[in-house]
Amino acid sequence: MNPLYHRSRFLLSTLNFDRDVPDRGYEVAFAGRSNAGKSSALNAITNRRSLARTSKTPGRTQQLVFFEVDEQRRLVDLPGYGYAKVPGQTREQWRHALEHYLKSRRCLRGVFLIMDIRRPLTEFDRQMIEWCRYYELPLHILLTKADKLKYGPAKNTLLKVEKTLAEQAGPAGVQLFSAPKRLGVAEVHAVLDDWLAVPTDR
Numbered sequence: 090m091n092p093l094y095h096r097s098r099f100l101l102s103t104l105n106f107d108r109d110v111p112d113r114g115y116e117v118a119f120a121g122r123s124n125a126g127k128s129s130a131l132n133a134i135t136n137r138r139s140l141a142r143t144s145k146t147p148g149r150t151q152q153l154v155f156f157e158v159d160e161q162r163r164l165v166d167l168p169g170y171g172y173a174k175v176p177g178q179t180r181e182q183w184r185h186a187l188e189h190y191l192k193s194r195r196c197l198r199g200v201f202l203i204m205d206i207r208r209p210l211t212e213f214d215r216q217m218i219e220w221c222r223y224y225e226l227p228l229h230i231l232l233t234k235a236d237k238l239k240y241g242p243a244k245n246t247l248l249k250v251e252k253t254l255a256e257q258a259g260p261a262g263v264q265l266f267s268a269p270k271r272l273g274v275a276e277v278h279a280v281l282d283d284w285l286a287v288p289t290d291r
């Protein structure tokens with residue numbers, strides 16, 4: 090239980106974050122391929138049934154959705170990249186918007202990457218991992234829908250992904266997660282506590 094994140098509320102969704110959300114305080118971003126389970130993970134983390142769907146309107150999939158934890162801290166739902174059917178030009182815009190955010194956002198403290206445990210490390214996931222490495226952003230991976238696999242296969246995937254990351258991406262956390270079972274929520278809260286810690290005045 091971590092009531093801090095349970096107080097999160099929808100702030101706004103926008104394409105133009107530079108203009109609409111001042112680059113102050115602290116942010117943690119959530120990225121993932123469409124349908125990986127990002128909204129469900131956000132809802133589990135904030136203990137809401139539908140926080141992350143508040144703004145889920147067709148045509149708005151390219152927007153960044155901001156949630157306020159408190160005055161200084163925000164969670165950001167990044168565009169769910171990876172719809173197979175989007176035209177190449179739209180995909181390029183997504184890529185550009187995502188990279189611009191990761192590269193320029195000074196208040197960004199870390200990135201959660203949500204992967205469906207049955208389809209880990211897609212091309213899009215690898216791109217996100219590469220950007221995080223390049224821009225020196227802390228990265229923590231959720232292998233979600235872990236309830237869809239038995240413990241053995243889930244654990245094997247966890248070990249495989251950890252190995253790949255260690256070889257190719259440098260330090261990153263990886264864990265199992267399940268929204269309906271609330272598996273791994275406490276671990277996520279601990280990472281958030283770490284990344285969003287407000288330095289004490291000295």
Ligand SMILES: Nc1nc2c(ncn2[C@@H]2O[C@H](COP(=O)(O)OP(=O)(O)O)[C@@H](O)[C@H]2O)c(=O)[nH]1
Nearest residue numbers: 123124125126127128129169233234267268269
């Ligand atoms: N069994 C199971 N299903 C999940 C889990 N997380 C998401 N789903 C389902 O996967 C689908 C996509 O989830 P959603 O959160 O909307 O994905 P998003 O597009 O990444 O935001 C929905 O049908 C969810 O109910 C999970 O941990 N376990």
Ligand SMILES: [Mg+2]
Nearest residue numbers: 127128129169
């Ligand atoms: Mg979603």
